[in-house]
Amino acid sequence: MAGVDDVFGDIFSSVDAIMLFGPSGSYYERFTTGEDSDVVVVGTENDVGAETFVELPLEFDEVSERVRFGIEGALEQDVIDDGDDLACATSVFSDDIDTVSRVRADADAHTGIYDLFAKSRAEPAVIKSVLELAIELGKKGQKGKPVGALFIVGDAGKVMNKSRPLSYNPFEKSHVHVGDPIVNVMLKEFSRLDGAFVISDAGKLVSAYRYLEPSAEGVDIPKGLGARHMAGGAITRDTNAIAIVLSESDGLVRAFKAGELILEVDPEAY
Ligand SMILES: Nc1ncnc2c1ncn2[C@@H]1O[C@H](COP(=O)(O)OP(=O)(O)OP(=O)(O)O)[C@@H](O)[C@H]1O
Numbered sequence: 001m002a003g004v005d006d007v008f009g010d011i012f013s014s015v016d017a018i019m020l021f022g023p024s025g026s027y028y029e030r031f032t033t034g035e036d037s038d039v040v041v042v043g044t045e046n047d048v049g050a051e052t053f054v055e056l057p058l059e060f061d062e063v064s065e066r067v068r069f070g071i072e073g074a075l076e077q078d079v080i081d082d083g084d085d086l087a088c089a090t091s092v093f094s095d096d097i098d099t100v101s102r103v104r105a106d107a108d109a110h111t112g113i114y115d116l117f118a119k120s121r122a123e124p125a126v127i128k129s130v131l132e133l134a135i136e137l138g139k140k141g142q143k144g145k146p147v148g149a150l151f152i153v154g155d156a157g158k159v160m161n162k163s164r165p166l167s168y169n170p171f172e173k174s175h176v177h178v179g180d181p182i183v184n185v186m187l188k189e190f191s192r193l194d195g196a197f198v199i200s201d202a203g204k205l206v207s208a209y210r211y212l213e214p215s216a217e218g219v220d221i222p223k224g225l226g227a228r229h230m231a232g233g234a235i236t237r238d239t240n241a242i243a244i245v246l247s248e249s250d251g252l253v254r255a256f257k258a259g260e261l262i263l264e265v266d267p268e269a270y
């Protein structure tokens with residue numbers, strides 16, 4: 001029988017770069033001393049002070065999503081090249097790195113998960129806050145009951161032109177922003193009611209209770225999703241906004257950009 005190293009060694013032999021997902025300081029140190037492959041650190045924060053770093057907007061419970069985000073971000077930042085063989089070291093079963101996957105960077109396999117945050121009209125921090133809010137809302141529901149919600153983020157002027165009010169706008173004369181704790185409480189309260197929230201590029205709450213009227217032409221929303229998802233997805237084709245949708249029926253949070261479903265997360269996993 002061949003030795004374990006001979007067999008599994010193939011996974012990390014002659015890779016072009018090593019991608020470390022959320023490494024501890026000492027783990028990272030071991031790679032920076034005397035290793036000749038490039039090392040890219042991917043994480044929610046650059047705790048280890050890595051020279052080459054790709055920031056994750058959230059931990060992505062789904063490992064394949066975490067890895068995809070890291071690779072698409074690294075390609076975008078030009079720290080790896082299309083076709084590079086990568087050893088991606090992540091944690092799956094514990095908080096420490098316990099798994100290595102060999103993945104080839106393939107620019108054609110682009111899912112847009114990195115672009116959603118880094119290359120949208122709205123600020124990345126705003127998108128991250130709204131996504132976190134939707135996840136939190138999905139986890140807790142409203143007084144124990146599942147709720148749905150629709151957030152349209154960015155390009156607010158155009159979104160307002162393609163929608164109409166269902167009720168008075170509680171944010172009419174206010175200057176409140178997402179991420180502010182009081183706003184999160186307000187949003188949760190209003191999410192019981194119909195329509196969409198419209199949020200500006202910089203995170204200002206522009207309106208609640210908007211009924212979206214985009215043209216649904218050419219929108220490819222997975223079958224089984226209803227009017228909320230259709231309207232949310234479609235407005236991202238008509239405008240440069242992104243949509244973050246919490247489904248009342250299946251509890252998942254989905255993000256759409258340019259009319260396409262980019263990301264699906266289960267709030268229960270966070
Ligand atoms: N065009 C629209 N603009 C804004 N909000 C909408 C629009 N269409 C539907 N909604 C909102 O979505 C809610 C749920 O509608 P529907 O059940 O058809 O959507 P869905 O995609 O199945 O969402 P869920 O998974 O939460 O049930 C409606 O009560 C309404 O508040």
Ligand SMILES: [Mn+2]
Pocket residue numbers: 226227249
């Ligand atoms: Mn429904």
